[in-house]
Amino acid sequence: MCTTCGCGSKEVLIGGKVAAKRIARVAKLGNVAYRTLAAVAPAAPAPVHSPDPANTRRIQVERDLLAKNDTLAASNRALFQARHMLALNLVSSPGSGKTTLLVRSIEALKGKHAVAVIEGDQQTENDAERIRATGVQAIQINTGKGCHLDAGMVGQALDKLELPENSLLFIENVGNLVCPASFDLGEACKVVVLSVTEGEDKPLKYPDMFRAARLMLLNKCDLLPYLNFDVSLAIANAKRVNPGIEIIQLSASSGVGMNEWVEWIARNSVTLS
Amino acid sequence: MHEMSLAESVLQIIEDTAHAQQFTHVRTVVLEIGALSAVEPEAMRFCFDAVTRGSMAEGAKLEIIEIPGTGWCMECGKSVTLNERYGLCPHCGDARVEITGGNELRVKDLEVE
16 A cells, blocks of 8 residues: 555456456566676676575666556557547646536537547546536546556556547546656646645645646636635746646636637647647 | 555566566565655555565565756756755756756666576
């Protein structure tokens, strides 16, 4: 069990069915080539930990822990590119309004783009049901104890969706500003949602996520008259950790700023897909 | 952060390597963890012990090489030490510091039998 966030990955459900993760992972990565230390450095000193050096050997591995995820992400990305799809990975803390934002975005995009959604949560089908009520395809991934989606889970979910050419895929990640920053899912970019009911210093507290995102949506702006939230400070903090980040202020509930977001999607579905 | 998933990746790399290199038991695992990789070495040890239970790496010694964070300050034009991601230059306070080391998250080598 992860001491920080309860992360584990043995109980993943995709569309309510148990994912074949642990079986697939060995099969896909069984043919990677390795060099033994003996072949590279014959004069290597005897291992100091071994009481019986004759039966032990050192093997040089030099493999990144995220390499498996990156390989699967590249495969997802190749699929998106082959179909000229725009895939966006929506990340935020829990409660920033991602699902409401998606529902309103789908309503605004209807007739312009075919849309599909992959929903990530530890438990429940609630979010996928909310999306399906809009009439678009949605598949729920329940990560169980996991704190983030990984590229393998998304790849399995993609197999269950119909993805026409030039369509738009929203991946709503698990509400968590830490772990999802490190896991590439094959998306064109990450979009981080910050709501004005949170603190202006969230970008400084969770810099990895704001650094990893191309766009920040500042949500719930209709509530600003009732809050002491300093918009310019929040923007300055986001720019401090990521000088190139784009920012759109909006409210999914009132609709303010939604046009700018929909235009951003239209612009980027040409350039990023 | 997600040390449990990362510990599972370590075990997977061990199992893949065992398949390719024909070994049955692991005595030592050497990991490189950068100071800016957002991974806590102590959490990693805890998760490594939990994940390797019942596997060929059960009881293996986990050696962690901690790699310090370094960056290149564009204002000073020199290499500086970084204690946090996106930290300011310790000399001039500028934020434009490019990370040059400390992102590592890697299985370096194994001692096996």
